[in-house]
């Protein structure tokens with residue numbers, strides 16, 4: 001198998017939904033199924049933060065959500081946990097600046113798996129590319145209440161900076177993105193948006209996902 005093609009990855013990043021049990025108003029399985037029915041294009045399992053599941057309960061949830069993704073044809077990415085990603089044979093992993101370095105992860109999971117890396121500056125973006133990242137997550141674009149240790153809000157500045165430096169790697173904006181403020185992220189050069197609360201916490205998850213699809217597709 002080969003490394004994922006950039007254009008295929010750009011399509012998968014359009015509406016990239018991230019979620020764990022603490023982000024949901026109803027069962028995570030139900031939320032993910034509805035989000036996929038609404039058109040999300042990729043999913044990241046992020047079981048993290050106060051009250052997050054641990055141990056077997058976490059593993060079981062990951063397995064259930066991966067099965068839903070498999071059945072419905074959406075790639076399943078694991079946040080932070082390389083051991084879990086390997087154990088589940090996930091489609092990829094997302095790591096940040098304080099997680100295991102992408103270079104080491106690439107050596108462990110091979111060329112065919114997707115590696116996403118968080119970047120908050122042009123320097124970090126360049127480093128991530130050198131280390132073998134397939135895509136970047138840039139943010140927080142807007143204020144977020146889904147990540148306690150988020151970096152400073154940066155607007156779309158870093159995305160513009162990366163694109164003005166003629167860096168073509170697939171990338172998403174993340175942090176505080178709603179259907180009302182998603183368009184500037186795309187206009188700045190992002191291939192898609194990554195969302196937790198505006199989908200997982202919505203009254204109607206399917207409708208929320210559908211709205212993001214419409215905004216991103218123009």
Ligand SMILES: Cc1ncc(COP(=O)(O)OP(=O)(O)O)c(N)n1
Pocket residue numbers: 016018044046048079080094095096097098099116117118136137138147172174194
């Ligand atoms: C798509 C995407 N972009 C950025 C992040 C944030 O990753 P990180 O900085 O490692 O923070 P945590 O999510 O691990 O708290 C992400 N998860 N996904």
Ligand SMILES: Cc1ncsc1CCOP(=O)(O)O
Pocket residue numbers: 139140143144145146147150174175176177194195196197198
């Ligand atoms: C994981 C993460 N990384 C940067 S901001 C953020 C949280 C995004 O969540 P929300 O879409 O609810 O603001």
Ligand SMILES: [Mg+2]
Pocket residue numbers: 079080094095096099
């Ligand atoms: Mg992380």
